[in-house]
Amino acid sequence: MADTSAIASMEDREYRYRLPVSSDKESTFGDPYFPAWWTQSLQRIGLLLDLEENWDSYGARPIDRRVAYNAVQILQEIAPAGLPVPAIVPTANGRLQFEWHAGGIDLEFEVLSAVRILASYEDAEQGVEWEKEFDYDLKDLGEVLRILTHRVHGAVQAA
Amino acid sequence: MTPPTGTPLPDFAQPPLSEVAISVQFEPLPRLVVPEIGLLWQHYGGKYPHVQQHPPVDPAIERLGVRRPRSRRPNIELVVETPFPRIWFLTDDEKELLQIQQDRFIRNWRKLSASDAYPRYDDHIRRAFVADLRDFQDFLDTNGIGRLTPNQCEITYVNYIEPANGFQTHAHIGKVFSIWQQDFADDSRYEVENATFSVRYLIRSDSGDFVGRVHASVQPVYRGTDDQTAFQLNLVARGKPFSPDLDGIMQFVDEGRERIVRLFADITRPEMHRTWGRKNQ
Numbered sequence: 001m002a003d004t005s006a007i008a009s010m011e012d013r014e015y016r017y018r019l020p021v022s023s024d025k026e027s028t029f030g031d032p033y034f035p036a037w038w039t040q041s042l043q044r045i046g047l048l049l050d051l052e053e054n055w056d057s058y059g060a061r062p063i064d065r066r067v068a069y070n071a072v073q074i075l076q077e078i079a080p081a082g083l084p085v086p087a088i089v090p091t092a093n094g095r096l097q098f099e100w101h102a103g104g105i106d107l108e109f110e111v112l113s114a115v116r117i118l119a120s121y122e123d124a125e126q127g128v129e130w131e132k133e134f135d136y137d138l139k140d141l142g143e144v145l146r147i148l149t150h151r152v153h154g155a156v157q158a159a
Numbered sequence: 160m161t162p163p164t165g166t167p168l169p170d171f172a173q174p175p176l177s178e179v180a181i182s183v184q185f186e187p188l189p190r191l192v193v194p195e196i197g198l199l200w201q202h203y204g205g206k207y208p209h210v211q212q213h214p215p216v217d218p219a220i221e222r223l224g225v226r227r228p229r230s231r232r233p234n235i236e237l238v239v240e241t242p243f244p245r246i247w248f249l250t251d252d253e254k255e256l257l258q259i260q261q262d263r264f265i266r267n268w269r270k271l272s273a274s275d276a277y278p279r280y281d282d283h284i285r286r287a288f289v290a291d292l293r294d295f296q297d298f299l300d301t302n303g304i305g306r307l308t309p310n311q312c313e314i315t316y317v318n319y320i321e322p323a324n325g326f327q328t329h330a331h332i333g334k335v336f337s338i339w340q341q342d343f344a345d346d347s348r349y350e351v352e353n354a355t356f357s358v359r360y361l362i363r364s365d366s367g368d369f370v371g372r373v374h375a376s377v378q379p380v381y382r383g384t385d386d387q388t389a390f391q392l393n394l395v396a397r398g399k400p401f402s403p404d405l406d407g408i409m410q411f412v413d414e415g416r417e418r419i420v421r422l423f424a425d426i427t428r429p430e431m432h433r434t435w436g437r438k439n440q
Binding site: 115141 | 186187218220221222223224225226310311368369371398399
């Protein structure tokens with residue numbers, strides 16, 4: 001497959017993410033290869049990376065690019081197929097918070113570095129609630145993403 | 160962490176090694192930029208007289224709970240306005256080198272000619288890595304660049320396996336590797352042309368906690384100079400340091416090296432071990 005780049009220009013900066021798509025036909029991998037959460041999240045992150053110093057008028061820092069990169073890499077590794085699109089919120093200390101509030105589940109996590117993730121989880125349906133710091137073992141975080149995905153898709157199908 | 164078997168480590172007089180590398184990844188050092196690299200080259204003086212510039216390598220972190228191998232994910236690169244390169248500092252004979260970027264320190268030994276003997280992990284490879292890493296941290300301290308906060312360690316053995324003991328073509332993969340069933344290769348219904356494989360093994364602590372992985376991959380290759388048939392066997396142990404300091408880094412590297420050596424002996428056939436001069440069975 002030929003290599004093409006999608007470039008979004010914002011003022012005098014460029015944010016480029018390379019997608020291995022064919023130049024003359026649609027990707028043979030099909031839609032699951034480019035899940036909705038991924039493309040929509042990258043677009044959102046691209047906008048947030050343009051926030052300047054003091055973007056909230058209370059001294060907030062610009063978003064750290066490496067943190068954003070780490071966050072997307074980690075989410076790519078553990079996201080189940082069909083993961084709902086997260087809300088992505090900038091924090092005052094230059095990080096990104098990923099949030100889902102659906103299906104009776106509240107899940108938030110913030111990537112502090114390549115090996116530090118703070119997460120909080122509350123499942124009103126199951127009566128489960130925790131706050132944890134993750135490093136290299138992301139099984140539990142991946143598991144709650146899976147629970148969230150199934151809960152949301154189950155609700156969509158029921159409707 | 161106890162050794163996998165507790166038996167003496169397999170030892171080969173002429174292992175088919177072509178390259179050994181030890182690497183440590185750390186939190187990025189944004190103050191390690193071009194002028195500081197110039198100071199570092201001055202600091203090295205005649206020890207590493209040659210310099211090359213290469214694109215940086217992406218971070219590689221072993222995590223548990225991963226649903227997709229890296230090769231099956233869309234590749235994302237976050238382009239910064241002035242990406243910092245990976246700088247190679249080479250010895251005069253270019254057999255050994257340091258590779259330094261803002262979040263990685265690597266030391267390589269490589270076999271450049273047939274007469275180059277593997278200088279041994281205990282005798283040289285380990286000692287040289289520790290010395291150079293300590294020296295690098297001292298340089299960072301002296302110049303106010305920052306402290307190394309390691310988050311991943313890696314040791315890589317690249318083996319170039321040449322024909323011997325019935326191995327003549329890539330179809331003879333079963334004569335080299337014990338995990339390839341030779342009966343299948345000999346089955347006349349299947350004319351094997353060549354084969355590749357890769358396997359990942361988990362590394363756990365004594366208490367069962369996830370530490371990292373050993374990756375083994377085999378590819379059929381041809382030598383560039385004379386098209387000689389060979390197999391390239393890459394063994395990589397990658398995982399978290401036992402503690403965020405040099406001792407913790409080397410604990411993982413030692414553990415990874417031991418697992419690689421044992422795995423090498425286990426996945427290759429005893430007939431090939433004789434070619435490589437195995438000293439202990």
